[in-house]
Amino acid sequence: MTLLGLLVFSLLLAAAAVSDLARYRIPNWLTATLAMAGLAFVLPQGANAWLSHGVSFAILGGAALALYLVGAFGGGDVKLLAAAGLWMPAPSLPVFVFALALAGGLQALAMLAMRRVSAPAPIVRPAARMPYALSVAAAGLVWAAVQLAAR
Numbered sequence: 001m002t003l004l005g006l007l008v009f010s011l012l013l014a015a016a017a018v019s020d021l022a023r024y025r026i027p028n029w030l031t032a033t034l035a036m037a038g039l040a041f042v043l044p045q046g047a048n049a050w051l052s053h054g055v056s057f058a059i060l061g062g063a064a065l066a067l068y069l070v071g072a073f074g075g076g077d078v079k080l081l082a083a084a085g086l087w088m089p090a091p092s093l094p095v096f097v098f099a100l101a102l103a104g105g106l107q108a109l110a111m112l113a114m115r116r117v118s119a120p121a122p123i124v125r126p127a128a129r130m131p132y133a134l135s136v137a138a139a140g141l142v143w144a145a146v147q148l149a150a151r
Contacts, residue, residue, distance in 0.1 A: 005037075092146070107135045
């Protein structure tokens, strides 16, 4: 992956995180841009790269779709993770998934702590929404940093 590619990937994920934090919404144009840019960077690499990146797309998109179907993810999260998968060759996917699990867990703990501070009385409330694009962006930045260090 080129330095330009890693920069584009990181900036698009950061924009998705800002949008999700501000409005609990990731615009379709943003995920489409992430997907198209990922394809533009992988297409010149040939058939083996297409297959490898396609596997990452299928794994991340499929897992996110399953979480959407059980109500754990929003539709924007599914599209964002699938689009991010287009950037990653399958061998580097575990770095992203580990970073995503860690970031998501830390974000959930932080949200629980903030919620507890804001309403310390034991009130029964529906579960709070979580802008998961923040965790996706954090994991993407970790993945990009690992790719950069491996160059």
